[in-house]
Amino acid sequence: VQLVESGGGLVQPGGSLRLSCTASGFTFSSYAMSWVRQAPGKGLEWVSAIARDGPIVKYADSVKGRFTIPRDNAQNTLYLQMDSLKSEDTAVYYCAAKAAYSTNTYYFTGSSKGRYDYWGQGTQVTVSS
Secondary structure (H helix, E strand, O other), X not given: OEEEEEOOEEEOOOOOEEEEEEEEOOOHHHEEEEEEEEOOOOOEEEEEEEOOOOOOEEEOOOOOOOEEXXXXXXXXXXXXXXXXXXXXXXXXXXXXEEEOOOOOOOOOOOOOHHHOOEEOXXXXXXXXX
């Protein structure tokens, strides 16, 4: 089982980045997915979540209106489109999977790694001029 994030990097304030998370080794379409981040010296913060088929998406207040979380089940890939980036968005971003079983409206907003079934290695996003 693997979740592999990519797309991080250095971007100026106001800029955009798109993170990708490619899944393998499990049935991606059966899992609700989330993005969780950890800023330097701080704890884990839940960012966004999407139900297994994508009908329901949720965002933390800190990113609402700036981030979107599409998924492509045919490609086993989760995305995080980040626009209007701010310095406070600087963090390591992790994607995480939570089994949704037969429910296509289930989503999970936890920030603890131990509460997810699978967790990626993270990708660094730095917002700085």
